[in-house]
Amino acid sequence: MTTPGATLVLLALGTPAKVGARLDQAAAPLARALGLELAPPLDPADPQTSLAVLAAAPAQGARLVPLPRDPGQGLPAGGHWAEALGAWRQPVLVLFSAKQLDTGLPAATQALLDRWQVPCAGLLQWGGGWDGEQRRRDGLPWLGWLPQAGAEPTDVPEPVRLRQALALRLGWLADR
DSSP states (O other): OOOTTOEEEEEEOSSHHHHHHHHHHHHHHHHHHHTOEEOOOOOTTOHHHHHHHHHHOGGGOSEEEEOOSOTTSBOTTSSBHHHHHHHTTOOEEEEEEGGGGGSSHHHHHHHHHHHTTOOEEEEEEESSOOOHHHHHHHTSOEEEEEOOTTOOGGGOOOHHHHHHHHHHHHHHHHHO
16 A cells, blocks of 8 residues: 555654664564565664665665664764755654653654655654544644554554555655
8 A cells, every 4th residue: 555666764763772672663563564664774874875775776665764863863974864864855754652742752853854854754653552633633744553562452553544544645745
């Protein structure tokens, strides 16, 4: 249900240790739920080379590529990943833990992505309970959520819904 050949960079926010841990736990289940191949992580220190490699190989099929660095964190040579992602017009998915929803981080992240014109395919919640009404009130492009390991089977959303939401969002981005 996703766009053929779509490469989506998976972002998470926080300290390097928290970003790495969140991506290590969530990337594989998220890729399965979205019907995407999970690609090796990007080099967090070299956005230009990493994004050039992604752009040079678009025919590898639909895939999810984790970025093990907060996209707003400054780089030693200046700039940050958000700026590079926008310059390359690289679509992203942004993963938030349930605890991060108690902050303004989702709205601030969306503002950062908008500022640098990064195509945001959607926001995803990892773990916790899903409050669809609150997410609609946020006014942000939420796709849905995935439970962490050990969640009750009745709490697991249908992957088809996430795939449909992603396909709609990618279609919307393509029309912009």
